[in-house]
Amino acid sequence: MWVGHSHAHQAVVKIHDYLEDINPGLSRKVFGGVITSAAVSYVAVRGYRYYRARRTVKERGEAAKLACHVLREHLEQEGPVDPQKEAMITDLELSELKQKLWKGELKALEVLRAYQRKALQVDEKLNCVTEPIFEAEALAVELDLLSPNQRKPLHGIPVSVKDSFNVEGYDCHAGFSCFADKPVERDGDIVQIFKSLGAVPFVRTNFPQGLMTFACSNPMYGATKNPHSLTRGPGGSSGGEGSLIGGGGSVVGIGSDIGGSIRIPCQMCGVYGLKPTVDRISNQGHIPLMSGQNLVRMTAGPMARDMDGLILVTEALLTPRMHQLDPYVPPLFFQDTLYEKKSPLVVGFYTAIDGVHSHPTCVRAVMEAKTALTQQGHKVIEFQPPRAVEAVSNLFMKACFGDDGEETALYLKDDVLDRSVTFSYYMGKLPKRLRYMVSRLIGFMDPPLGQLVVGASTPPRKILEWWYLQDKIQAYKREFFAAWQSRKLDALICPGMPFPAVTAGTEDNVLAGIVYTTLYNLLNYPAGMMPVTTVTQDDLKRLKDPSVYPPSGALEKFVIQDCEGTVGLPIGVQCVSLPYHEETVLRVMKDIDTVTKTTRN
Numbered sequence: 001m002w003v004g005h006s007h008a009h010q011a012v013v014k015i016h017d018y019l020e021d022i023n024p025g026l027s028r029k030v031f032g033g034v035i036t037s038a039a040v041s042y043v044a045v046r047g048y049r050y051y052r053a054r055r056t057v058k059e060r061g062e063a064a065k066l067a068c069h070v071l072r073e074h075l076e077q078e079g080p081v082d083p084q085k086e087a088m089i090t091d092l093e094l095s096e097l098k099q100k101l102w103k104g105e106l107k108a109l110e111v112l113r114a115y116q117r118k119a120l121q122v123d124e125k126l127n128c129v130t131e132p133i134f135e136a137e138a139l140a141v142e143l144d145l146l147s148p149n150q151r152k153p154l155h156g157i158p159v160s161v162k163d164s165f166n167v168e169g170y171d172c173h174a175g176f177s178c179f180a181d182k183p184v185e186r187d188g189d190i191v192q193i194f195k196s197l198g199a200v201p202f203v204r205t206n207f208p209q210g211l212m213t214f215a216c217s218n219p220m221y222g223a224t225k226n227p228h229s230l231t232r233g234p235g236g237s238s239g240g241e242g243s244l245i246g247g248g249g250s251v252v253g254i255g256s257d258i259g260g261s262i263r264i265p266c267q268m269c270g271v272y273g274l275k276p277t278v279d280r281i282s283n284q285g286h287i288p289l290m291s292g293q294n295l296v297r298m299t300a301g302p303m304a305r306d307m308d309g310l311i312l313v314t315e316a317l318l319t320p321r322m323h324q325l326d327p328y329v330p331p332l333f334f335q336d337t338l339y340e341k342k343s344p345l346v347v348g349f350y351t352a353i354d355g356v357h358s359h360p361t362c363v364r365a366v367m368e369a370k371t372a373l374t375q376q377g378h379k380v381i382e383f384q385p386p387r388a389v390e391a392v393s394n395l396f397m398k399a400c401f402g403d404d405g406e407e408t409a410l411y412l413k414d415d416v417l418d419r420s421v422t423f424s425y426y427m428g429k430l431p432k433r434l435r436y437m438v439s440r441l442i443g444f445m446d447p448p449l450g451q452l453v454v455g456a457s458t459p460p461r462k463i464l465e466w467w468y469l470q471d472k473i474q475a476y477k478r479e480f481f482a483a484w485q486s487r488k489l490d491a492l493i494c495p496g497m498p499f500p501a502v503t504a505g506t507e508d509n510v511l512a513g514i515v516y517t518t519l520y521n522l523l524n525y526p527a528g529m530m531p532v533t534t535v536t537q538d539d540l541k542r543l544k545d546p547s548v549y550p551p552s553g554a555l556e557k558f559v560i561q562d563c564e565g566t567v568g569l570p571i572g573v574q575c576v577s578l579p580y581h582e583e584t585v586l587r588v589m590k591d592i593d594t595v596t597k598t599t600r601n
């Protein structure tokens with residue numbers, strides 16, 4: 001390197017001397033010219049790349065809108081519609097819809113049509129669909145030709161798919177223009193399985209750029225809105241799913257979760273979802289972001305409008321076919337014995353994690369779930385997860401952001417940056433020492449956020465440090481399990497996010513809320529999220545009472561002022577069990593739902 005450098009230096013000196021011999025002052029002109037043209041070329045190349053990215057972003061956005069328009073026109077040309085029948089179809093719970101399709105009382109094509117129309121209507125209001133899947137029609141027609149004994153478990157059920165899953169013939173770019181206009185050749189595993197079960201993937205749904213935030217906007221498709229309040233976000237990153245399902249435009253969908261991306265939109269949009277144990281459901285065919293990072297892994301999971309729908313779909317998904325497609329999915333199919341067990345469970349509960357306060361409605365939701373479980377004969381006892389904020393800061397954040405955001409920065413180079421990722425993007429760009437100092441400053445205003453950002457700013461550098469990090473994660477898993485065992489728990493209920501949907505675009509103000517969900521990604525425990533109640537006027541009064549909700553940090557202060565006018569927003573409960581005990585999670589959710597569904601305000 002040094003030798004090369006000194007050769008180059010010698011060459012420059014020689015050229016300089018030579019030029020000066022010819023004409024004194026010439027070398028300055030030539031070198032000045034060279035430097036100026038190099039700088040101009042650099043700026044021109046970067047500028048051109050940015051211009052190209054902007055064009056791609058615009059074209060992708062317009063193409064998606066056009067695709068929705070084409071479908072709308074196609075539906076209009078279909079002839080007379082029976083709006084009452086379509087409303088009846090889209091109002092059905094998933095289990096009723098399945099029955100009617102199975103018995104042949106409804107045709108797959110008419111169900112698809114009803115949902116296509118409904119999804120487009122909902123999309124006009126909420127901007128939750130990215131593009132329709134046109135092949136859905138041919139699938140539905142084929143299904144209608146099957147004889148009754150050829151029908152599969154999800155015969156004719158329309159399914160929405162988060163845009164980050166591969167669908168043959170469509171782009172899968174996560175909002176990075178460098179991946180746009182490269183249609184994938186094969187459906188992702190979960191999409192294949194849904195199809196093999198007779199379901200009909202019919203629309204793709206919106207997400208935030210890069211998928212690592214719980215906002216839901218990107219430069220190509222814009223921002224998605226919350227179905228319960230148009231000024232608020234739906235949560236993310238599976239926010240398009242949450243919004244579409246919560247808005248009535250889909251009965252079941254597919255999301256992905258590495259830090260809460262299924263559960264957060266479920267809470268914010270009032271829908272049901274399950275983040276399974278990693279590899280219980282194959283995640284092959286999801287855009288491979290952070291895929292070389294193996295300490296905390298992303299998992300695909302179902303989202304549904306109702307509890308029975310979530311159970312039905314999970315049961316159908318946990319099939320031998322999954323293991324055949326992906327041999328790393330253990331051959332562990334839906335365990336009826338766990339789900340149908342009648343013996344009472346011991347369920348732990350907590351209403352808040354130390355350091356990040358829980359909105360009064362979130363506390364009430366857990367208490368109502370506790371009452372419901374007690375009524376159903378379960379024993380519900382207090383449990384506090386050990387050192388949750390510390391574990392998420394020092395383990396989850398270091399594992400997930402150990403690359404200093406380099407992967408994201410690589411894909412975003414000369415791309416159009418969405419507002420929702422500016423904070424993390426520019427934090428990643430800061431020199432390490434400065435980033436650390438900024439993180440410390442953040443900690444003065446928002447101590448848990450400061451701790452999380454310090455964690456993300458001080459990742460392992462050497463391989464040995466990575467090994468130690470892995471060790472520490474294992475040790476924390478053992479510590480958590482020991483605490484779990486000491487209380488002889490079968491399951492756990494707690495808030496999934498300690499506040500309702502926030503005003504769109506302000507998600508960075510409440511980032512620290514992710515400790516409630518990311519903890520179970522770090523531990524790799526399955527976790528479901530379900531609506532239990534809604535914000536009331538009385539909750540809002542209590543929110544302003546410092547003895548109930550202390551305004552101890554920037555997050556709490558923000559929540560107090562942002563929650564004005566949130567009466568009616570949904571709040572849920574997170575239900576957790578041990579790895580590979582998804583069935584227990586569903587059983588607990590079902591028992592809570594049976595009681596709370598009837599009294600939900």
Ligand SMILES: CCCCCCCC/C=C\CCCCCCCCCCCCCC(=O)NCCO
Nearest residue numbers: 213256257258259260261404405424427428456
């Ligand atoms: C967009 C990635 C940026 C990388 C930043 C690198 C390091 C920067 C240092 C400090 C800033 C830290 C701020 C990071 C906030 C991250 C918040 C994570 C929220 C997780 C939300 C759920 C994501 C999820 O589950 N996605 C599913 C993926 O399929």
